[in-house]
Structure formats: C-alpha cells, structure tokens
Amino acid sequence: MRDTWPLLKDSDFPAIRRDRITTLQLNLGYLCNIACLHCHVAAGPNRTELMDRQTMVEALAVAEKFEVKTLDLTGGSPEMNPHFRWLVEQAREQGLHVMDRLNPTIMEEPGYEWVGEFLAEHRVEAIASLPCYSAENVDAQRGNGVFEASIKALQTLNGLGYGDSETGLVLNLVYNPMGPSLPPPQGTLEADYKRFLHDQFGIRFNQLFTITNMPIKRFGSILLSKGQFEEYMDLLRNAYQPANLKGVMCRELISVDYRGRLHDCDFNQMLELNLGESDGPVELSDLLQTGQLPRRIHVANHCYGCTAGQGSSCGGALSD
Ligand code: SF4
Numbered sequence: 439m440r441d442t443w444p445l446l447k448d449s450d451f452p453a454i455r456r457d458r459i460t461t462l463q464l465n466l467g468y469l470c471n472i473a474c475l476h477c478h479v480a481a482g483p484n485r486t487e488l489m490d491r492q493t494m495v496e497a498l499a500v501a502e503k504f505e506v507k508t509l510d511l512t513g514g515s516p517e518m519n520p521h522f523r524w525l526v527e528q529a530r531e532q533g534l535h536v537m538d539r540l541n542p543t544i545m546e547e548p549g550y551e552w553v554g555e556f557l558a559e560h561r562v563e564a565i566a567s568l569p570c571y572s573a574e575n576v577d578a579q580r581g582n583g584v585f586e587a588s589i590k591a592l593q594t595l596n597g598l599g600y601g602d603s604e605t606g607l608v609l610n611l612v613y614n615p616m617g618p619s620l621p622p623p624q625g626t627l628e629a630d631y632k633r634f635l636h637d638q639f640g641i642r643f644n645q646l647f648t649i650t651n652m653p654i655k656r657f658g659s660i661l662l663s664k665g666q667f668e669e670y671m672d673l674l675r676n677a678y679q680p681a682n683l684k685g686v687m688c689r690e691l692i693s694v695d696y697r698g699r700l701h702d703c704d705f706n707q708m709l710e711l712n713l714g715e716s717d718g719p720v721e722l723s724d725l726l727q728t729g730q731l732p733r734r735i736h737v738a739n740h741c742y743g744c745t746a747g748q749g750s751s752c753g754g755a756l757s758d
C-alpha cells in the first residue's frame with residue numbers, strides 16, 4: 439500500500455484547539471469480516487490487532503475522570519473484539535451513552551447472531567454503514583453480497599425496535615462517496631435513502647450521516663495508484679469552508695487505538711500522529727496520571743477532508 443503522508447504533512451491548514459471533550463472514541467481493532475475499498479483503517483479479515491481488556495479498563499477510567507458522556511466504538515468491526523460485550527455492559531453501568539459503528543454484514547456471519555439483540559438490550563446507538571442504496575454500488579465498493587447482507591441486518595434491527603420513535607432505539611446510517619468526489623447534500627440524500635429503503639425493503643432509520651473520504655490509507659493509496667491524488671486534494675482545498683472549523687470532531691473527541699494510545703481523531707490515529715503533536719505516544723495511563731489534555735491538535739492537509747463543502751465528521755455533515 440502506498441503512503442500519502444509525505445504529501446500531506448507540509449500544510450497550511452489553520453491551527454485548531456481542543457475544547458472540553460464529550461466523547462471517547464475507541465478503536466477496538468482492525469479485524470473486520472470484509473475489506474472495503476474506501477476503508478481508511480485498512481481493516482480486513484486478516485488483521486490481528488485487537489484492544490485488550492486492561493486497555494478497556496483504563497479507557498473507562500479516563501471516561502469517568504474527564505466526565506465524558508459518550509463512548510463511540512469503532513474498528514474494524516467492533517463486535518469482533520472478544521471483549522466487546524463486557525465493555526458495553528461496563529460502559530452502560532457507568533451511565534455512558536454507547537455508540538457502535540456497525541458494519542451490518544457482521545450480523546449475518548455465523549457466530550454473530552447475538553449482535554442485534556445485544557445492542558437493543560443495552561440501548562446502544564447503532565451507526566450502520568451503507569454507502570449507497572444501490573446493490574450494484576455497494577457490492578462494487580465493499581464486496582459481493584454485502585448489500586443483501588446489510589439489508590437483512592437492517593431489517594433485523596428494525597424488528598428489534600431500532601429506528602422506531604416509540605422504542606427510542608436509534609439507528610443511523612452512514613454514506614460515503616464511491617470515489618474521489620464530495621458527498622451530496624446530506625438532507626436531500628437522507629430523504630432519498632428513506633424513501634427508497636422504505637419502499638423497497640420496509641426499512642426505517644433515524645438519520646443519514648454523509649462522510650467525506652479521507653486521502654489516507656487504502657483510499658489514499660488507490661488515489662495515488664490511479665493518479666488522482668492531486669486532483670482530489672485540489673477538490674478538498676477548493677471547497678474549504680472556514681465555518682466548518684468550529685464543528686470538526688477533534689475539538690470534542692479523542693481517539694484511542696487498540697494499544698491505548700491517544701490521537702486527535704481516528705484519521706490521525708491511522709496516520710500515527712500523536713495526540714496534540716507530542717514528541718512521543720501519549721497513552722490512556724498518562725492521562726490518568728496527569729489529568730492534562732493538550733489543547734493543541736495535530737493538523738495537516740488531510741484535515742481539508744473535514745472542512746470541504748458541507749463538512750464532515752463522524753456525525754455526518756457539519757453545515758447541511
Ligand atoms: S466495514 Fe468498515 S471497518 Fe470494515 S473494511 Fe469496511 S469500512 Fe473498513
């Protein structure tokens with residue numbers, strides 16, 4: 439895989455500062471049952487990196503110390519971490535809101551039949567990736583059969599009460615473009631998704647989050663090999679909207695990798711950029727000892743992916 443970091447690091451992206459953190463985003467590991475083309479984590483079935491129980495204990499302690507409200511679980515497929523259920527149970531007992539960035543196809547894999555019921559029982563917010571409502575496009579980006587498996591899983595979640603205002607169980611979907619383009623307006627696309635998925639498959643959900651593809655890792659490498667990297671960076675830069683700076687997710691979130699190392703966001707984690715531009719790795723245990731979070735955030739050219747057009751964060755558009 440070709441690395442885009444040398445092309446990203448010399449940057450004129452404006453400095454930003456961290457506010458009070460509300461969310462701890464834990465990457466439980468890079469193991470996933472599928473290997474999508476756009477994946478900025480380069481996750482897949484052969485990855486072995488997984489967060490251990492002790493790191494989770496420290497993460498819960500940091501959440502308590504910093505009075506964080508939300509634990510945002512991501513991966514890979516977070517449910518493939520053998521301690522996933524333990525972590526969710528502990529977090530809920532601690533009063534945390536838990537979000538699971540769910541690749542819905544995992545629910546159709548043998549051995550993972552428990553996922554839907556478990557999430558519903560613990561009132562976990564499900565954020566499911568479905569990069570298009572066309573079977574052809576989804577299978578092209580994520581692999582054959584992924585669309586069908588995703589639809590079945592979403593129907594299962596609906597059957598458990600997800601996406602239903604009476605139960606309050608929240609199901610949000612995530613869209614990202616197929617290639618080097620910006621996402622369409624989030625509100626318009628959400629209306630299209632709702633109409634199509636309901637009419638064709640009886641599926642209901644709460645919100646659609648549109649997310650811009652980042653020019654790093656697997657997606658960045660594809661851009662380089664197709665000679666599209668510069669063009670995509672120009673697209674992101676030319677669409678820069680300063681108003682989006684105030685909503686970028688790194689202001690209120692810190693990202694923790696499977697080893698317990700801290701980063702300003704999930705993208706910086708993938709680029710192995712230390713929290714707040716520190717010289718060496720900062721770990722959960724450091725935070726527990728010092729109680730100090732640096733206000734500085736490590737920015738570079740990939741940050742234009744968060745501020746282009748309507749903006750992009752793990753909660754979708756910033757200014758739709
Ligand atoms: S489902 Fe998510 S984590 Fe897994 S390969 Fe696809 S984008 Fe990456």
Ligand code: SF4
Nearest residue numbers: 686688703705741744
């Ligand atoms: S890429 Fe990360 S550090 Fe840069 S603006 Fe986006 S969230 Fe912040």
